[in-house]
Amino acid sequence: MMKEGEQWMRDTADSCMLVATLIATVVFAAAFTVPGGTLQDKGTPVFLKEIAFKIFAISDAISLVTSASSLLTFLSIRTSRYAERDFLWTLPNRLIIGLTTLFISIGAMMVAFMATFFLVFSNRLQKYSIPIAAVASLPVLFFIWQHFRLFVDMIHSTYTSRSLFKPNKSPLFSKKAKVA
Template sequence: MHMCGELAPPHKLNHVSGAALQMQRELQWLKEMEMFVNPSRRTWYNSDDKTPQMLFSENHEKLKSQGEQWMKDTATSCSIAAALIVTVVFAAAFTVPGGVHSETGVPVFVEKSSFIIFAMSDTISMFTSATSLLMFVSILTSRYAEQDFLYVLPKRLCIGLLTLFTSITFMIGAFTAAMYTTLKEKSNLFLIPVALLACLPVTSFVLLQFPLLIAVMYSTYGRGIFGKKSDRREDCNKNQRKQWLSTSIRW
């Protein structure tokens, strides 16, 4: 347990991208090793009168600060994009393609299926971008406690990135549907390059941010550090509990 309180060497930390995920992996090592020892031994003191948790906090203070800064920078950048999307799709809801009838206020193209697609895409993009913005704001205002790097902060980052990706996709879908509704009767050739260019922002986001999302999801929700050895770990815990109980009875 005290050995897990030491900071991993740089060549091991560099296998994980991002200081926050490195801090998460260090916490996972500590939590995994806690399952191998009896609860009474998790608070033992070493020769310096330090418990494993005290030693971990002392050796990982710098990495914790770096992880906090990395998380804040990522959340700030993504929150700006989410705020811009919220502004755009909110305004698009009141400036529908083709306008509205002056007498009734009903949209002109309300009967067209492409307009329904526009309305649904704009609505989904609005709510997902607002959710993404709230997630990133919650990251910025988090207390950044040591244990938050294990699950709380990565979970919020996953939700924020997923909803941001969804909002970008449906925003582009709403734009494409609006162009199709407006220009279908006038120029069909213009719609082909619009559809091709609409894939550019989504593809760019996938190439730039999707690897980060996959890394966070795999590190948070994937298999543990010991992979498929979870059954073996449970058997080890059972054997240790039996030995501890038999020792207690004998004493």
Template sequence: MTNHEKLLENGQKWVKDTTDKYMLISTLITTVLFAAAFATPETNNDSNIVRLKGYVLVFTIFDGLGLFFSVAATLLFLAILTSPYELLDFLDSLPKKIIMGLFSLFLSLVCMLMAFAATLTLVLDKTMEQVLIPIILLTSFPLTLFGVLQHPLLFQMMKSTYGPSIFPRAIGSEA
């Protein structure tokens, strides 16, 4: 029994530490995207009218979606941090929340970088067209890095949560 208690303690510590770091990142992304929403490119300062055409519309859409996904990730990680960390939570509830939180965090990064690329396209316009494509391609590097580095954790959690169980199902149970 002491072996299970030690595993539970180690699991609780790992989940708290990992979730704390992910929550910090998602909160930073939320802050950046919220601030960017009020600094929409190509605003008309005289009448405070924003022309939602072309890349300004792309920026606005991806900034809003990124804000939605980053707030969702923050709330999911907050739900994990406030979880009671019972033994059964580690089988179903916590892995599902971590999986959804990681997906939301990844989608918020995608949206943030798409909003950045739209803004960059607006700013550089036709004057520096030759550097536009390499810079936009470089914006995909953080996404690739995040995907490669977090893939093993996400794959293992999905496999253990949604894959075949090591526990036999009780006869007649539907859950």
């Protein structure tokens, strides 16, 4: 069972590392090729004073940091020693952290995309902005829908099952009952 668990953890970490690497690559490139370009004389972004540009910059930075964190977390899973006791706490905890940062990264990347879309096309495609933003959020929702059950199961088994291995310290179930 440990061998199967190790193989599943490695496969999951590999898949999630691939997604995190792609996101990190895209948002890193987006940070230097800002929407609208830059002013030639100053080198500052054209849309620097727009609120949507600030949303783009913040969400792009959040996506970069969380995708890099996710990548490193999944790398730590991949290079783990896979000892028997690691399966109780360390590996599931790392998987939860990795999936959380990956979900945040994907969401922030889509926010950056929508902000860029509003900056570049708001004048020409204003009536299509909301439907396009809704369609753009479908991949995020689809990914979360596919992995949400795994995420909830990992949280439940990691954080609630620990009480199964600890003696109950409740006065109701203690061996020394107080006699009135």
